[in-house]
Amino acid sequence: MSRNGNVPKIRQGLSKGVRQWWPYYLMMAPGLIFFVIFHYFPIWEAKIAFEQLRIIPPNIWVGIKHFQTLFSSPIFWQVLANTLILSTMKIVFFFPVPIIVALLLNEIRGGAFRKFIQSAIYLPHFLSWVVIAGVFIAVLSPSDGAVNDIIGFFGMQPVSFMTDTGSIRWVLVFSEIWRSAGWDSLLYLAAIIAIDQELYDAAEIDGANRWQKIRYVTIPGIVPTIATLFILNAGMFLNADLNQVINFSNDVVRSKIDIIDTYVYRIGLQTGEYSLATAAGLFKAVLGMLMIVAAHLLSKRLTGKGVW
């Protein structure tokens, strides 16, 4: 603002703006208040990661002491390793499945038949993890579950998958596939449908068979989508699902699937080590944020599309 006659003009503009726009700010107010209270206050609240809590305030500022405790704790490293292992397993074994499902679905003639298949395989995506855990407990039951009925049919001993440290991570990966592979195929199917039909016709004229068309037309056509979703998945790397793990956990297998989120929940809300838990939560939040932002930038650079 310079010292000539600009100031009144700006003021005038401002007050006119306020007069014109106040109804819209009023409309936004409840939403904005919500964001401030439930998303921004917790950020401020997270300062207890740097404090020693006392029953009678004020708390004492202790700097990074809780972070040091955290990083010198073997359990924390175990939990971090579990998170990375689970996320890696999900990326390697879950990620390709929806792509394959979409390629298969695309080969199906007859809209009604395809719709039937889709409506069936999309369903689990809309069920809660509590329900899915319930279904898996039933299916994997050593005494009367479907999987062990099949294993028994081949004359092998039943396996108690839910309480087996060797298999529990695979149970998590497979339940993720059961839940979302069908639904996620929708994204790839949308990308396939957007491919120019003329490319298929041209391939047809060149005498391409089904596999050649998939290999030289369909897959190249959805590579940008695959890249975007892969980067997005990588960005969400640390978000091994709390809701999933908490429902598939039990005392026997906990050491294998305890992730940062369940660790925070346990030492924070169950043991009452609020500061330490908040420090772990913040560590994850900052790392996660960096990865998402990196994924976004990478996606923009490689495919021209951002994540949001």
Add this chain to the structure above:
Amino acid sequence: MAAHNVRRTPLERLEYAIIVSTLMFLVVLTVQPLLNLLAISFSDPGKVAGMSGLTVIPNGFSTEVWDLLINNSAVQRGLLNSIFITLVSTVLGVVLTALMAWALSRPGLPGRRIIFVFVLVTIVFEPGIIPDYFINKRLGLLDSYWSLILFKVVNAWYLIILVRFFEEVPKELIEASELDGANPFQIFWYVALPLAKSALATIALFYFVFHWNEFFRAMIYLNDQSKWPLQVVLRQFVVEGDKLAMVGVVDSNNYTGASQINIRALKAGMILLTIAPILAIYPLILKFFTKGTMSGALKG
């Protein structure tokens, strides 16, 4: 569909048969476990023991399990709590999200970009469970339905979807209404909302599924069991294997032998009861979610 799909050689027929059977196998893999639970829940309770997890046909027929479940007070309360929490959350969520989205979609609004960034930050950075718990505690929301209802009452993702939708509303329409003397609230109510019916229905379904499936917050914020939604009741019974939670179902005195069999059937029925509302609106979900995902997912 397209010409490139015409079957010509026996090999291609075989290929097609393999593709169809692979997909049918996926369908069975998805649906069979649920049908098995359905069969078990309607079987004669005395015959449930030893029933295979593979069967989808009830062994005998009885509605005893469903009668027990529906008459169980914990289940009834859970159902009512779930319905209450989900409906209030959905209505409040849609109204507040629509209001904010409409305002944010107005092109000239001063501070629009800043508010956008303000919202996006909350998607990328979440400080975690403990600070969230302290906020709820500080607001006195522990043991209150509001700790669940207010959770993401404006969901940042849904907000952005709706803003994008409202941005498509033709400018001329709004200017014409202004000339007719409508104030911004009237324009919102009589112009924007009717135009956005399908988008609002989509958002409403999003909120409905989101809140119906929520259990974690109910678990940590509601100590009072009489406020538990169905998901937590289910969890206590099926995942935690807490039989006591359901013992009221059967008279605890003759809770032996035959009743023990009921536990498996009861769990099956309980799971199905919890997903019943999702199944009921599933055709709507498919219609709106699929369309939304197909058209909007990859715009970036």
